[in-house]
Amino acid sequence: EMARRERQGRFALLCLDEPFAFLDPDRQMETLAYLREFLEETGWQLLLFTNEPAQAERARAVFPDCQLHKLG
Numbered sequence: 001e002m003a004r005r006e007r008q009g010r011f012a013l014l015c016l017d018e019p020f021a022f023l024d025p026d027r028q029m030e031t032l033a034y035l036r037e038f039l040e041e042t043g044w045q046l047l048l049f050t051n052e053p054a055q056a057e058r059a060r061a062v063f064p065d066c067q068l069h070k071l072g
Contacts, residue, residue, distance in 0.1 A: 012044040019048070020055055028055060032062040 020028040039046055046063075050056050060066060 012042065013047060014039070014044050015047045015049075017049040018051065020050075021052075025054070025058065028058050029062065032059060036062050 020031060023031060035046070038044070048059055050059070056068060060068060
């Protein structure tokens with residue numbers, strides 16, 4: 001559905017909930033770099049959820065212009 005909307009020029013949002021929980025820190029950074037490339041190519045927006053402060057900081061390192069919100 002998201003790919004179809006992208007082809008139609010509509011807003012696309014990728015929501016990920018703890019996607020890197022079982023990856024070691026090096027693999028997390030590698031995967032985040034691939035994710036950044038994908039987002040730059042497609043223009044999609046990302047909403048990433050994590051309970052781990054270290055994972056949030058790694059995401060911030062790859063996406064320095066991101067907004068970080070702490071809930072609850």
